[in-house]
Amino acid sequence: MNEIKLLEKILPDLKQDKNVFLGPGDDCAALDLGTGDLLLAAVDQLISSVHYDRSTTVPRVVGAKLLKRNLSDIAAMGGKASWALLALATNTADDKYLLEFYDGLREAAEKFDISLCGGDFSSLPKGETGEVASLTILGIVERDLMCCRSGAQVGDIVFVTGALGNSYESGRHLTFEPRLAEGRFLATGAYVNAMIDISDGLLIDAQRLAKASEAAVMLELGHIPVNADATLKQALGDGEDYELLFCVPADKAEILRKEWAFETALTSIGEIRANPPGEVTAPDGEDLSKRFKKGYEH
Amino acid sequence: MNEIKLLEKILPDLKQDKNVFLGPGDDCAALDLGTGDLLLAAVDQLISSVHYDRSTTVPRVVGAKLLKRNLSDIAAMGGKASWALLALATNTADDKYLLEFYDGLREAAEKFDISLCGGDFSSLPKGETGEVASLTILGIVERDLMCCRSGAQVGDIVFVTGALGNSYESGRHLTFEPRLAEGRFLATGAYVNAMIDISDGLLIDAQRLAKASEAAVMLELGHIPVNADATLKQALGDGEDYELLFCVPADKAEILRKEWAFETALTSIGEIRANPPGEVTAPDGEDLSKRFKKGYEH
Numbered sequence: 001m002n003e004i005k006l007l008e009k010i011l012p013d014l015k016q017d018k019n020v021f022l023g024p025g026d027d028c029a030a031l032d033l034g035t036g037d038l039l040l041a042a043v044d045q046l047i048s049s050v051h052y053d054r055s056t057t058v059p060r061v062v063g064a065k066l067l068k069r070n071l072s073d074i075a076a077m078g079g080k081a082s083w084a085l086l087a088l089a090t091n092t093a094d095d096k097y098l099l100e101f102y103d104g105l106r107e108a109a110e111k112f113d114i115s116l117c118g119g120d121f122s123s124l125p126k127g128e129t130g131e132v133a134s135l136t137i138l139g140i141v142e143r144d145l146m147c148c149r150s151g152a153q154v155g156d157i158v159f160v161t162g163a164l165g166n167s168y169e170s171g172r173h174l175t176f177e178p179r180l181a182e183g184r185f186l187a188t189g190a191y192v193n194a195m196i197d198i199s200d201g202l203l204i205d206a207q208r209l210a211k212a213s214e215a216a217v218m219l220e221l222g223h224i225p226v227n228a229d230a231t232l233k234q235a236l237g238d239g240e241d242y243e244l245l246f247c248v249p250a251d252k253a254e255i256l257r258k259e260w261a262f263e264t265a266l267t268s269i270g271e272i273r274a275n276p277p278g279e280v281t282a283p284d285g286e287d288l289s290k291r292f293k294k295g296y297e298h
Numbered sequence: 299m300n301e302i303k304l305l306e307k308i309l310p311d312l313k314q315d316k317n318v319f320l321g322p323g324d325d326c327a328a329l330d331l332g333t334g335d336l337l338l339a340a341v342d343q344l345i346s347s348v349h350y351d352r353s354t355t356v357p358r359v360v361g362a363k364l365l366k367r368n369l370s371d372i373a374a375m376g377g378k379a380s381w382a383l384l385a386l387a388t389n390t391a392d393d394k395y396l397l398e399f400y401d402g403l404r405e406a407a408e409k410f411d412i413s414l415c416g417g418d419f420s421s422l423p424k425g426e427t428g429e430v431a432s433l434t435i436l437g438i439v440e441r442d443l444m445c446c447r448s449g450a451q452v453g454d455i456v457f458v459t460g461a462l463g464n465s466y467e468s469g470r471h472l473t474f475e476p477r478l479a480e481g482r483f484l485a486t487g488a489y490v491n492a493m494i495d496i497s498d499g500l501l502i503d504a505q506r507l508a509k510a511s512e513a514a515v516m517l518e519l520g521h522i523p524v525n526a527d528a529t530l531k532q533a534l535g536d537g538e539d540y541e542l543l544f545c546v547p548a549d550k551a552e553i554l555r556k557e558w559a560f561e562t563a564l565t566s567i568g569e570i571r572a573n574p575p576g577e578v579t580a581p582d583g584e585d586l587s588k589r590f591k592k593g594y595e596h
Contacts, residue, residue, distance in 0.1 A: 006419065007419070009397065013404060014404060014407075014413075014414050015407075015408060016413045016415060017380070019380060019381075019413070020381070020413045023413070023415050024415060029383070029415035031380070031381055033333065033335075033337075033438075035331065035332075037331075039337065039436075041381065041415065041416055041434075041436065042383070043383040043384070043416055043417060044418050045387055045420045047387055047422065048423070049423035049424070050421055082315065082329070083318070083329055083339065085327070085340070085341040085434055087342070087434075089343060089348075089430050095304075099307065099308075102308050106311060106312060109313075115312075115313070115315045115317070116312050117314060117321050117322060117327035118326070118341055119322065119341060120343050121304065121305070122345055122348060123348050124348065124430070125345065125348055125428060126347070130423065134385035134418065134432045136383055136385075138329070138337075138436075140331075
């Protein structure tokens with residue numbers, strides 16, 4: 001059973017109290033604190049020999065990435081990140097490696113003003129090398145500003161930040177900047193009907209947004225910002241870009257372009273259509289998930 | 299470098315924002331939400347072949363324990379637990395095992411009214427079996443009711459819930475009940491100057507409370523409630539009891555005994571003294587950590 005099937009089996013059975021404003025299935029859960037604001041919470045793992053090659057990756061950037069990929073989840077909700085908790089399992093006797101990992105995490109925390117306020121440290125079973133790290137990120141968002149995957153409306157313009165593709169091979173999956181400031185700007189300006197971060201690839205994450213919004217994401221392939229060292233296929237299929245994908249009402253798109261003061265590129269790549277709900281299509285309606293699954297390279 | 303040395307090296311460098319009311323070093327961090335209440339947060343791991351034997355432990359109780367040991371941390375702060383996030387890394391193709399693990403976690407969550415509101419699921423490196431699970435627990439406590447390890451006052455009576463020792467061999471480390479109701483009763487009744495849960499053993503955890511409170515914990519060995527299948531040495535040294543150890547002003551101790559309506563045993567086992575600060579002693583002042591480290595069995 002893969003993750004998706006497992007979650008399909010588990011999630012419907014999980015009872016959520018009324019103090020859960022938004023449960024599993026978005027970039028963060030949103031918890032009702034009984035005040036005007038919501039608490040955002042998400043957890044993500046980084047595992048050596050699964051998510052990075054320990055022999056070629058310096059521990060400092062691994063520690064930083066662990067935090068940054070979680071910050072990207074807060075960014076996608078339009079929230080402010082504040083606190084993090086770390087769980088680390090390792091047998092390494094290499095103190096230098098461990099301390100560098102922590103230094104990377106600590107430096108990233110300081111840069112983004114995150115308090116690393118709790119943690120747990122354990123051994124792995126005897127003979128197992130490497131490390132299993134998980135980080136829980138906590139943040140705050142105003143109830144009326146929160147951006148979810150659902151909420152895209154027919155006619156919305158679909159935007160993406162930055163450029164996409166070849167993140168893993170190029171090392172950008174380690175050096176990327178989470179789009180916290182951009183996400184917060186989009187939320188506080190009330191520009192956005194729906195938002196998601198691109199962690200598993202544009203096509204997959206666009207489809208998640210489409211499914212959550214019960215609408216179609218139409219992409220104009222020629223408009224997609226592709227990294228100089230990547231192909232269009234990589235821009236569509238590769239994960240780990242950590243850019244934001246979001247939907248803006250047509251009458252706000254021009255204002256957004258004018259007000260966008262970030263160095264980060266802002267590109268419109270399509271629009272929201274009614275049909276087919278839950279799918280990602282080309283302008284002529286062709287199912288792009290199907291086309292690129294078949295290995296067809298545009 | 300072991301966990302304690304590593305943390306000694308790392309923790310002083312971690313900057314905590316002013317919105318962190320209580321940082322690393324207690325059972326939970328307490329985060330200032332800008333309202334009257336504090337958010338409690340803690341993370342703990344359960345790892346097969348480290349914390350339990352996968353061949354003899356049914357996955358249902360492992361899932362339940364993962365939540366319960368975190369609930370014990372909320373109990374020790376006097377808080378109300380509300381939300382949990384799970385990170386699970388495993389290669390198991392044994393769907394039945396995984397689903398039973400989740401069932402155990404889900405059933406415990408329902409029993410204690412916890413919403414499992416987020417998670418992450420990953421593979422382990424190829425060839426590695428078993429699972430690495432971490433759970434983050436979130437709860438709420440009123441600022442003026444929170445119970446910390448610090449705060450014990452000279453003359454306080456030291457109490458413990460339940461009975462101690464031989465938790466691992468007996469299987470009680472899996473079947474224990476977190477003392478949430480008891481902890482909450484103690485907090486709301488303002489009975490407690492300091493509290494901690496006994497996860498690493500009475501002597502170790504009493505010393506943590508002593509150090510945080512800059513006072514001595516005097517224990518009367520003859521008063522310690524020892525499980526029927528355990529020795530006094532086990533009651534002092536074994537971990538995984540998940541009972542509460544707490545300090546009550548002498549003038550409240552009698553009221554507490556009267557008002558205590560739980561089936562859980564309540565036993566006074568000593569008192570707080572001024573000297574030697576940070577130590578656990580017998581009535582004659584003997585250093586108990588030293589005596590029992592030497593393997594002397596009373």
